[in-house]
Amino acid sequence: MKKQVLSLTEAAATRVRLLLQQRQRSFLKLGVKARGCNGLSYTLNYADEKGKFDELVEHQGVKILIDPKALMHVIGTKMDFVDDKLRSEFIFINPNSTGQCGCGETFMTGSSSKAAKPGGI
Amino acid sequence: MTTSSRSLIQRFAPYFSARIRQNSRLLSSSSAVQEAQLSSPESTSPSADAVHMTDSCVRRMKELQADEASDKLLRLSIEAGGCSGFQYNFSLDDKANDDDRIFEQDGVKLVVDSISLDFVKGATVDYVEELIRSAFQVSANPSALGGCGCKSSFMAK
Numbered sequence: 325m326k327k328q329v330l331s332l333t334e335a336a337a338t339r340v341r342l343l344l345q346q347r348q349r350s351f352l353k354l355g356v357k358a359r360g361c362n363g364l365s366y367t368l369n370y371a372d373e374k375g376k377f378d379e380l381v382e383h384q385g386v387k388i389l390i391d392p393k394a395l396m397h398v399i400g401t402k403m404d405f406v407d408d409k410l411r412s413e414f415i416f417i418n419p420n421s422t423g424q425c426g427c428g429e430t431f432m433t434g435s436s437s438k439a440a441k442p443g444g445i
Numbered sequence: 446m447t448t449s450s451r452s453l454i455q456r457f458a459p460y461f462s463a464r465i466r467q468n469s470r471l472l473s474s475s476s477a478v479q480e481a482q483l484s485s486p487e488s489t490s491p492s493a494d495a496v497h498m499t500d501s502c503v504r505r506m507k508e509l510q511a512d513e514a515s516d517k518l519l520r521l522s523i524e525a526g527g528c529s530g531f532q533y534n535f536s537l538d539d540k541a542n543d544d545d546r547i548f549e550q551d552g553v554k555l556v557v558d559s560i561s562l563d564f565v566k567g568a569t570v571d572y573v574e575e576l577i578r579s580a581f582q583v584s585a586n587p588s589a590l591g592g593c594g595c596k597s598s599f600m601a602k
Contacts, residue, residue: 343576352576368577409509410535413578 336405337384355391494566505572506553523561
């Protein structure tokens with residue numbers, strides 16, 4: 325069985341399905357950017373077309389595109405969605421993450437030092 | 446003195462005297478503030494220390510209150526941690542405690558305990574809605590020195 329590059333919990337898949345339906349868009353695209361206190365943070369945007377080098381992941385009936393620059397950082401990540409009164413957000417449980425900001429938004433992986441700009445934020 | 450330099454002085458005199466008046470006003474007002482602080486240590490200068498809420502924050506609180514039987518307060522507190530020393534914590538509370546400061550805006554109440562208040566004086570609380578998350582956030586904090594890019598952790602001055 326091919327190992328999932330990215331897996332989604334049911335909660336995440338339901339949320340993605342809802343968002344794509346509401347906005348009538350084809351995909352969500354996952355990326356990373358260098359920022360924050362500890363290296364990288366996740367980005368999520370709508371996308372209508374698969375870019376030539378994007379990785380397409382299909383899980384739980386939804387399609388997520390992964391930006392090629394992000395791929396090596398997010399491989400094996402599980403995407404979840406938490407929703408309480410104070411916040412609702414996608415969270416990423418990333419086995420590659422070697423450290424994490426207290427807020428959980430930024431993370432480091434072994435190769436993030438190459439991606440991170442000097443001077444951080 | 447020559448006539449040309451006298452007329453220069455005449456031209457600039459009003460400007461100089463206005464500046465002198467302004468400076469003496471500033472000096473006297475700052476000493477008045479010091480006097481006020483010495484005489485009443487409990488009171489703090491109101492608007493500079495207030496924690497503000499954006500319209501988005503107020504709107505979100507009203508939405509939350511619509512679902513609740515009783516009016517909830519938004520509590521902002523500080524805890525040690527995060528990547529920059531301190532981090533913000535938001536919670537919903539039923540009532541304020543004796544040592545809380547309450548900031549009310551448009552019928553919505555934000556409470557901050559007295560210890561946390563020192564770290565968030567003059568800050569602004571926002572409710573940010575993005576694809577990846579919707580959450581309460583401290584969008585600006587003049588009491589903080591610097592902070593985490595994710596805006597949940599900061600260094601105190």
